[in-house]
Amino acid sequence: MLVLAIDTSTPDLIVGIVNSETGDTVGQRIIEDTREHNEQLTPMVQEALSDAGLTFPDLGAVVVGCGxxxxxxLRVGMVSAAAFGDALGIPVHGVxxxxxxxxxxxxxxTPHALVATDARRREIYWATYTQGIRTDGPDVVAPGQLELDRAVDVISIPEHLGEKLPEGLGGVDKLTLKPLPANLVAVADLATTPEALVPMYLRRPDAKEPKPKPKSPAIPEVEL
Structure with missing residues (x-):
């Protein structure tokens, strides 16, 4: 089965077409460090399909990173994935x-790992893994305040944030990995009926409702 994989949880915009039976990526497009997820996502999906010589009806499922x-x-990727699934009549799996x-x-x-991404506001999203199984997280914290229950052998974290981790993690090998399409599909259980997509925001949105403006004293009180 050919699966459309999408992730917009990081500053990178990642889309790809994956053969779920072989795990091979047959078409992939990545734009690094962009804020144009909304404008670029659909054209990139079309380009990935074209690269693989495919069209939308060839797809059998969608997998999307939910943060x-x-x-x-995050909302751009998840809404787009849901729209593709609805238009094509195929299941959409969130991971x-x-x-x-x-x-x-x-x-x-490296049996024990820490995975972290940029949460902005000088914070990171993080989770720990042992032999590929998540053991703690996901959660959000300032990198210097991160406390782990056990030592890790390797860390995946954006390069500019690795130096801000606690001193005890300074000597651990560091990588900067991405949620690539093949890996998004690999962690999805395509054999099950997908549940409703639930975004992992972990905190309130940056946008806040403006405070009410005080009424001008020139406006008289009127009783109705």
Whole structure:
């Protein structure tokens, strides 16, 4: 089965077409460090399909990263995935984006791992894994305040945030992995009926309702 995979949980915009039986990625497009998720997502899906010589009716399912991630970017990916699924009449599976990143780690060589992404506001989203199984998280914290229950052998984290981790993690090998399409599909259970998509925001959106403006004293009180 050919699966459309989408992730907008990080500053990167990631889409790809994956053969779920072989795990091969037959078409993939990535734009790094962008804020144009909304404008670029659909054209990138069309380009990935074209690269693979496919069209939308060839797809059998959609997999989308549900975060954790910032409100606006995450919503773009999930709403688009739901729209594609509804238009094509195919199932849409949501997965934890950190789980997909962890799928790229060699757990035979490094059994215990920390996976973190940029949460903005000088914070990180994080989770820990042992032999590929999530053991703690996801959660959000300032990198310098991160406390782990056990030591880890490897860390996947954006390069500019790795140096802000606690001193005890300074000597641990660091990678910068992405939730690639093949790994998004690998952590999805395509054999089950998908549940409703639930975004992992982990905190309130950046946008806030404006405070009410005080009424001008020139406006008289009127009783109705």
């Amino acid at each position: 954790p991630g910032p409100f606006t970017g 934890c984006s950190l789980d997909a990143i962890a799928q790229g780690i060699d757990f035979d060589a």
